[in-house]
Amino acid sequence: xxxxxxxxxxxxxxxxxxxxxxxxxxxxxxxxxxxxxxxxxxxxxxxxxxxxxxxxxxxxxxxxxxxxxxxxxxxxxxxxxxxxxxxxxxxxxxxxxxxxxxxxxxxxxxxxxxxxxxxxxxxxxxxxxxxxxxxxxxxxxxxxxxxxxxxxxxxxxxxxxxxxxxxxxxxxxxxxxxxxxxxxxxxxxxxxxxxxxxxxxxxxxxxxxxxxxxxxxxxxxxxxxxxxxxxxxxxxxxxxxxxxxxxxxxxxxxxxxxxx
Amino acid sequence: xxxxxxxxxxxxxxxxxxxxxxxxxxxxxxxxxxxxxxxxxxxxxxxxxxxxxxxxxxxxxxxxxxxxxxxxxxxxxxxxxxxxxxxxxxxxxxxxxxxxxxxxxxxxxxxxxxxxxxxxxxxxxxxxxxxxxxxxxxxxxxxxxxxxxxxxxxxxxxxxxxxxxxxxxxxxxxxxxxxxxxxxxxxxxxxxxxxxxxxxxxxxxxxxxxxxxxxxxxxxxxxxxxxxxxxxxx
Numbered sequence: 001x002x003x004x005x006x007x008x009x010x011x012x013x014x015x016x017x018x019x020x021x022x023x024x025x026x027x028x029x030x031x032x033x034x035x036x037x038x039x040x041x042x043x044x045x046x047x048x049x050x051x052x053x054x055x056x057x058x059x060x061x062x063x064x065x066x067x068x069x070x071x072x073x074x075x076x077x078x079x080x081x082x083x084x085x086x087x088x089x090x091x092x093x094x095x096x097x098x099x100x101x102x103x104x105x106x107x108x109x110x111x112x113x114x115x116x117x118x119x120x121x122x123x124x125x126x127x128x129x130x131x132x133x134x135x136x137x138x139x140x141x142x143x144x145x146x147x148x149x150x151x152x153x154x155x156x157x158x159x160x161x162x163x164x165x166x167x168x169x170x171x172x173x174x175x176x177x178x179x180x181x182x183x184x185x186x187x188x189x190x191x192x193x194x195x196x197x198x199x200x201x202x203x204x205x206x207x208x209x210x211x212x213x214x215x216x217x218x219x220x221x222x223x224x225x226x227x228x229x230x231x232x233x234x235x236x237x238x239x240x241x242x243x244x245x246x247x248x249x250x251x252x253x254x255x256x257x258x259x260x
Numbered sequence: 261x262x263x264x265x266x267x268x269x270x271x272x273x274x275x276x277x278x279x280x281x282x283x284x285x286x287x288x289x290x291x292x293x294x295x296x297x298x299x300x301x302x303x304x305x306x307x308x309x310x311x312x313x314x315x316x317x318x319x320x321x322x323x324x325x326x327x328x329x330x331x332x333x334x335x336x337x338x339x340x341x342x343x344x345x346x347x348x349x350x351x352x353x354x355x356x357x358x359x360x361x362x363x364x365x366x367x368x369x370x371x372x373x374x375x376x377x378x379x380x381x382x383x384x385x386x387x388x389x390x391x392x393x394x395x396x397x398x399x400x401x402x403x404x405x406x407x408x409x410x411x412x413x414x415x416x417x418x419x420x421x422x423x424x425x426x427x428x429x430x431x432x433x434x435x436x437x438x439x440x441x442x443x444x445x446x447x448x449x450x451x452x453x454x455x456x457x458x459x460x461x462x463x464x465x466x467x468x469x470x471x472x473x474x475x476x477x478x479x480x481x482x483x484x485x486x487x488x489x490x491x492x493x494x
Contacts, residue, residue: 190365191367194366222344222348237319237344246275251277
């Protein structure tokens with residue numbers, strides 16, 4: 001698969017301050033279509049703050065986030081109207097939360113969870129929506145007879161897969177993931193990783209994935225950014241950063257992994 | 261013979277920040293050339309840095325200074341300064357690497373893992389699968405294992421899966437890190453045949469071979485990394 005050289009997303013000099021406290025500082029990078037960028041670092045390093053600022057959930061104190069929209073070309077997402085930004089977030093973007101309950105509506109059926117995003121972009125044909133929902137349940141390996149069940153009756157791993165289906169049904173081009181395998185059993189994690197890897201490849205998704213699990217970062221991401229105290233202290237090719245880390249903090253992170 | 265890769269005045273050292281910032285100098289002034297159709301053995305005793313040098317050729321390790329240029333798509337790409345995108349593209353289309361370790365996502369069937377590099381190059385899925393089946397057969401991985409993840413396989417079987425994956429695409433340059441280390445005689449013979457076939461189609465190969473027999477059988481020359489160790493020429 002050939003990847004376009006035109007960036008899909010461009011983050012420039014992004015800084016998020018909470019009063020005097022630094023959330024993240026001076027972060028710049030570009031992301032191409034089909035590219036997976038991992039953001040690693042310990043708790044409190046600013047990974048989630050950065051992700052929220054990039055994904056239009058929290059306007060940064062300084063800096064810009066530009067996105068190559070399908071219709072209008074490159075746009076600064078914080079200069080768009082609220083309506084345009086909402087539409088972008090509902091259609092071309094997706095956000096997979098660590099806790100599936102944050103990304104799902106627990107009081108409506110699995111099928112409705114998937115269908116809701118389609119209806120938000122104007123799909124009104126019940127049969128089409130139901131077919132799409134069934135198709136996506138199958139893609140994320142949930143039995144289609146569970147279509148009318150509530151997500152609360154699903155296991156943690158199934159809820160996470162349902163969240164992914166709900167997010168990907170509108171064919172987004174950019175997916176944000178915040179610790180998508182966190183809190184899942186190791187065997188469930190493996191299944192989810194396999195699923196994600198396949199979807200990323202087949203749909204040519206660009207992904208920004210925040211994780212503290214370096215093994216997950218290695219298996220999924222092309223490039224890695226390492227954060228400490230709100231700043232990107234090292235970035236580059238994933239295997240280069242993990243196998244030949246240059247910065248003291250990255251070396252500490254890598255050397256702290258338990259070998260098996 | 262046409263040159264495919266060259267290293268010029270390359271130095272490499274490691275700084276261990278977590279261990280009192282000890283600096284370990286490894287190489288200095290490395291000059292290395294690799295031509296199409298040849299198979300060069302990287303030599304030197306254990307711990308001399310053969311694997312380190314090979315990882316530098318793959319851009320898995322950085323260089324402290326100097327340049328390593330790879331003929332990629334008809335142009336020279338200096339992998340010590342290239343962008344991650346360019347390096348990934350170089351690995352996808354120009355340089356194959358058979359490592360000693362199998363790093364794969366659990367649950368993915370062996371056949372998929374072997375076929376993946378060829379599918380990534382745009383080859384039709386069924387053609388890639390057919391070639392994967394051929395290679396796995398040649399390397400004596402029983403058919404009943406093809407749909408299983410290789411993570412449950414023995415060390416020797418995992419290594420053969422790695423070899424199949426490394427040889428499925430006809431890369432112009434190949435790096436082989438002890439490809440025959442834990443193989444029996446029959447399988448070693450198969451790997452030697454694969455190397456000969458790669459040479460015959462014009463691949464430029466650099467390898468680390470643990471035994472003399474393998475080296476003598478397939479290598480056209482050798483490169484002693486110890487002569488570029490820091491302090492070697494003092």
